[in-house]
Amino acid sequence: EAGVAQSPRYKIIEKRQSVAFWCNPISGHATLYWYQQILGQGPKLLIQFQNNGVVDDSQLPKDRFSAERLKGVDSTLKIQPAKLEDSAVYLCASRPPGQATYEQYFGPGTRLTVT
């Protein structure tokens, strides 16, 4: 089974520029998550989708971050404009359907450096 795919793997931008990340979850996984992981910390949930609907975006800085999952499969996360403190690894994860299965499968992440 193919894992969660993310691209690009690395991105360097200047502050105030915009950037977009892409994620393709494991086939059949209805739930998709975007996390931000700052160096030395645990992943912090930014947004959770169930199919193409948003379940939780309470920790998403909506003035600069946006995310969509239009067809309920792959997803994009955008930052516009970027700030220095946005430097982090952005992880996408997906979860198989079913209440008994809580395990999340993470992609390799996109390492963003804002200069």
Added chain:
Amino acid sequence: GQQVMQIPQYQHVQEGEDFTTYCNSSTTLSNIQWYKQRPGGHPVFLIQLVKSGEVKKQKRLTFQFGEAKKNSSLHITATQTTDVGTYFCAGAGSYQLTFGKGTKLSVIP
């Protein structure tokens, strides 16, 4: 909101020694998960605990969930160099996981 505290932040052990990391939640959890992240890698699921007082073992790893479902621990017996990485607990509330800051394990051969 829900907070998950994890200690210690770092642990250096000699190969063959035991290792334990502890996790505490500010709220009662529906379940707790443990993940391992190797240096430069992404979190990989280890296990999920659901029941109060649950204990699960995976070879040299022992996971416990507290009776009040607010704390958990991971114990590794006789560490090996392959155990190197950061171990995260993640507490599950209604819909989301809240990760602790992790315990970074270094194993000295």
